[in-house]
Amino acid sequence: MRDHIPVVVQGSGRRARRAGLVGVLWAAAELTVTVGLVVLLLVVHQVWWTNRQAAAAAQDQVQALERAWGQDPASDPSDPSEAPGASAAPRAPDLSEPAASVPGPVAVPGPASGTAGPSRPAAAQRDRAYAVLRIPRLGLVVPIAQGIDKRAVLDKGYVGQYPGTAGPGERGNFALAGHRNTHGEPFRYINRLRAGDELIVEIRGSRFTYVVGRTLGETTERDTGVIAPVPRSVVKPDQGYAEPGSYITLTTCTPEYSSKYRLVVWGTLKSA
Template sequence: MRDHIPVVVQGSGRRARRAGPVGVLWASAELTVTVGVVLLLLVVHQVWWTNRQAAAAAQEQVQALERSWGQDPAPDGAGAADAPDLPEPAATETATVPVPVPAPAAPGPSRSSRPAAAPPAAQRDRAYAVLRIPRLGLVVPVAQGIDKRAVLDKGYVGQYPGTAGPGERGNFALAGHRNTHGEPFRYINRLKAGDELIVDMRGHRFTYVVGKILSETTERDTGVIAPVPRSVVKPDQGYGEPGAYITLTTCTPEYSSKYRLVVWGTLKPS
């Protein structure tokens, strides 16, 4: 009967001792990759998917408004905006100003430059008009207020509380996202003096003409949405006489909310 001869494997203890740290490093690497993939998916969801959803919903709202007005909807693709991240002014900027809320006028296919009557308070945060910017191929609904969840994140353009209604004397001031959530104002930096900004309501069309562009100002420059719009940060930028103005505001540079980009226009005589 043969004696059992034990076999000694050298170095196994050293490898065993290394297995602990190596295992931890391996697990850490796997966790890092997993977290990176999750973050990438979140970014894709935020930048791409929510953007598509908001843009599609906004175009459905435009078509719903046009149907309710009894007019033909815009051609397919007319509202596909290759075009607001949004300027998000502090809530106190307009909170103390009375809110004149524009609303649809009496039904009818005719268009005029007369301002419409104010709607009931129940219309707040609901789309009541359509903004068209031919140069950008932009067609987007306009709602009262600049609340992100209720208005801007839906892909809508929001009217600053306390500003004049479409066609009215004063400043019809709007905000919109520049990136994500439909990004209706993404390309307003491409607008030039003389470009038209068209606002449709039931039975009314108001055409504004771009006059001035403020490429950068602070988020608290409340002068840009004043009844006579003039920057309080750059006092040489803006207007000095009462009139009927439109103001478009959004964030700049892209994918940042550090500054605000402002486009001003004046109502075109009918």
């Protein structure tokens, strides 16, 4: 009877280890692709879909305002008489609020210098659109709401008025904020505005035309001077105005897809 001699196959253990490594690498590659697709979908949703949603909703709001202005005042969604708690005092303006990463309010020294008149929207309900901004050079038509809260105003594709600033057509500074990227991005191209371009503000029964005078390409998020009653940068004191008047200020984040700095456009009320 022959002895049973075991046969040893050299290299089988090495092949098994190699196969295990290939399996791990393959699984890691699949996971990477899956995560990449998820991230891509999130980016598409944030950059493209939210833009479409917000821009469409903003245009619907513009049309609703225009319809309401042509009807009985009681049907106006911006009618101050319908606003609960409309007499509440506005909080201090915060130039940093359009950027979600910047916490804490920044108080502007001193209230707006204008005297409230028929155009004054101070009593309008916060977060509700009450006016329309038109910028012919950019083909922009966008609703204006009270306040600059991201979720309640800016993320809807609206332009928000800094609390405590002057109303449209008033003496002082009518200061506005808007997204430059995502959520309708109404202020994406305000860097293209030039001296002499018109900024038209419409409210019920009134139309105010401002003319772009100066721009500030970059300043800090806490440069509250740019939205003061007489707008003048406290970071770059040679930028801005020195005399009282009726001003409009547009602010947004810069550079694009960043909230590190602020881009500012100033205009003055055009005489009738």
